[in-house]
Amino acid sequence: MLLREDRPGYELRDLQGASRAVAYLTLAASPYVLVTGLLTPHLTRLGAAGIVLxxxxxxxxxxxxxxxxxxxPRAFWFAVPVLxxxxISVLNVGTHDASTGAQLFYLWPVLYAANFLGRRLIHLNLALVFIGDAVVVFRILGPSRGLADWVAMVLAMTMTAIVVSGLRAxxxxxxxxxxxxxxxxALTxxxxxxxxxxxxxxxxxxxASTGGSLALVTVDLDHFKAINDTYGHTEGDRALQTVAAALRHAVGDAGVAARLGGDEFVMLLRTDRPTAIGxxxxxxxxxxxAAGLAGGPPRLSIGVAVLPGDATTVDELVTASDAALYQAKTSGRGRTATAPDRHNVDRVRPDQPASGPAALTSPSISRRSRG
Incomplete structure (x- = not known):
């Protein structure tokens, strides 16, 4: 997972994967370092105590x-390839080992960076690997042999980073x-x-954390079943797509427009009541x-509720917006209604018949019964 607070190019991706990768490396490398370090003829460069430590x-x-x-600490995961x-460079110099096998250990920090770090950190890590390998090969093999080994390693590490980061992208x-x-x-x-x-x-x-205002606008097509029955489901789908396009345009980047199913739509906005009504x-x-629909543009019933004005929790907000929609339906359809008094919303019974604009029903009633 990409951590949101990271700047582009410096992100840390998939912390769990990164931690497992480090664990695999260190748990496998620890006995290898211990055994090869103690058996190497150049032990005196680091000392037995140093190898064990x-x-x-x-x-x-x-x-x-x-x-x-x-x-x-979080910084540790960025420092891992550098460390x-x-x-690897210290151990290779200390054991006087510039063989291909020893240099291939540089693959791990390259692969780690290519898999879990951002683009800039991949480039930085490659530069550090090139410097570390140069220190090893030129110190141990000399300029002529060292240059050939170093160029080959640079090409191999660069291509590895390109391929792995490309696959990741x-x-x-x-x-x-x-x-x-x-x-x-899928439809809208x-x-x-x-x-x-x-x-x-x-x-x-x-x-809850900011005290900001949250608005939920519930939208329902009036007599949607009649549109399907009269003009066919293709025209019904076109009507739904027309409403969806209007919701998408009206919300823009200021909120979320969603289709909950059938002819049920909602808009979630971080704004106040007047703006939500607008x-x-x-x-x-x-x-x-909208033009081109066989039955003409569909009429809409809309319910608007806000938090904290009409609710104290998001569940209550959904209930209040649904109740407002039902009020719009029972008041004649084709209109926008705001959430009624919370006292009335809380006391209404699911089987209570409508007796005017204030008469509500349970928000769990299917939209199909509303029409």
Missing amino acids: VAAVMAAAGLTCWRRPEWL STAL RGDKLRAVLQEQANAD GLANRRFFAASLRDAGAWA VAETVRELVSA
Whole structure:
């Protein structure tokens, strides 16, 4: 997962994956460093105590990443490829090992950065790997042999970073497409019920923490069943798409427009009552101006409720907006109604008959009964 507060190019992606990658490396490398370090003929460059200490630190870091990654500071995950590059360079110089096998350990920080870090950090890590490898090969192999090895390693690491980061980008695009499809209504392209529910929770948390105003506008097509029965479901779909286009235009980037199913639509706006009513009327005007529908533009009944004015929780907000919609229906349809008194909303019974504009019914009643 991309952490939202990160700047582009410096993001940390998939913390769980990054922690497992570090754990795998350090837990596997710890015994390798210990055994190869103690058996190398150049042990005196680091000393037995140094080798044991490095192996112990790596094992402890691996266990922490595996079991308790939350204990580590966030900066640690950005520093991991830098630390690993430095450690590989020190160990290679200390053991006087410039073989291809020893240099291939640089693949790990390259792969880590390409998988979990942003573009700028990938470039920075590659530069550090090139510098570290240059120190090793030129110091141990000399200028002539070292240059050939270093150029080959630079090319290999660069191509690896390009391929892996390219595959990651393709995966990100595919994931974004799948996410959009999972959150969108297939017919209208608006948000679906699942995305609306998540947006409502987020907006409720925002309103509770900031004291801001939250408006829910519920929209229902009048006599939608008659449109389907008279002109066919194709024309009914066109009517739904016309309403959806009006909602999308009216909301813009200021909120969420969603189709909950059938002819049920909602708009979630972080705004006050007058602005929400204005948005509702904009939708009505856009739909009434639509041309090309066999039965003409559909009429709309709209209910508007706001938090905190009409509700104290998002669940109450949904109930209040639904009650306002029902009031618009029972008052003659084709109009916008605001949430009635909360006392009346709370006391109404699901089976209570309508006896005027203030008479409400349970918001759980299906929209099909409203027409």
